[in-house]
Amino acid sequence: AAGVIQSPRHLIKEKRETATLKCYPIPRHDTVYWYQQGPGQDPQFLISFYEKMQSDKGSIPDRFSAQQFSDYHSELNMSSLELGDSALYFCASSLGGYSGNTIYFGEGSWLTVV
Amino acid sequence: AQSVTQLDSQVPVFEEAPVELRCNYSSSVSVYLFWYVQYPNQGLQLLLKYLSGSTLVKGINGFEAEFNKSQTSFHLRKPSVHISDTAEYFCAVTATGGGNKLTFGTGTQLKVEL
Incomplete structure (x- = not known):
């Protein structure tokens, strides 16, 4: 079965640079979520989109922005990168954004800021 | 807001032995548990989830969990573990009736030894 596809899988950037992560949800899934998992930490919710509209917002820094496009894929843009942004970034998707709907996670994009 | 506590950061266990990974949650509203x-x-793979109904939930790979509302717990169990069960296990919660934002615990590293 098709899963959530994230690209790139690994990314190395320097401080103050910009990075863009892409996410392709499972076909027919209309809801996308972004999570950040720091080294040895639990995943932290950043932001979600339902039918191309922002549906919820978590601890996403102002330097970050995201959107969901007409084909339901999503991009997370991170600017003025800091060392502390080094983390594993998960994208996830679900059919419907309602509480309890099963959320399927991608394998993540590793961002290293040097 | 919800919070999840996983008291055990690491659980070592011998192969074929039973295991229990503990999870307690806190919430002022009803929740779903994962x-x-x-x-x-x-990436993260869903083992099981509790939405309603029977408090004993069976998941994949022989795992099961029991929802205990009075003790606000959702402990994960497996009667006989295999070396391939070595992984990080996260308990998560989301409020019912709203968006699907997951709040994770800090995780429990299960290490199965021969």
């Missing part, structure tokens, strides 16, 4: 597993360098 267990996810993360194998090294991989």
Whole structure:
């Protein structure tokens, strides 16, 4: 079965640079979520989109922005990168954004800021 | 807001022995509960979830969990573990009736030894 596809899988950037992560949800899934998992930490919710509209917002820094496009894929843009942004970034998707709907996670994009 | 506590950061166990991973939650509203597993360098995979009905939930790979509302717990159990169960296990919660934002615990590293 098709899963959530994230690209790139690994990314190395320097401080103050910009990075863009892409996410392709499972076909027919209309809801996308972004999570950040720091080294040895639990995943932290950043932001979600339902039918191309922002549906919820978590601890996403102002330097970050995201959107969901007409084909339901999503991009997370991170600017003025800091060392502390080094983390594993998960994208996830679900059919419907309602509480309890099963959320399927991608394998993540590793961002290293040097 | 919700919070999740996983008291055990690491649980070592011998192969074929039973295991219990503890999860307690705190919330002022009703919640749905989830267990996810993360194998090294991989994404999060749903093991099982509790939405309503029977408090004993069976999941994949022989895992089960029991929802206890009075003790606000959702402990994960497996009667006989295999070396391939070595992974990080995350308990998560989301409020019912709203968006699908997951709040994770800090995770429990299950290490199965021969």
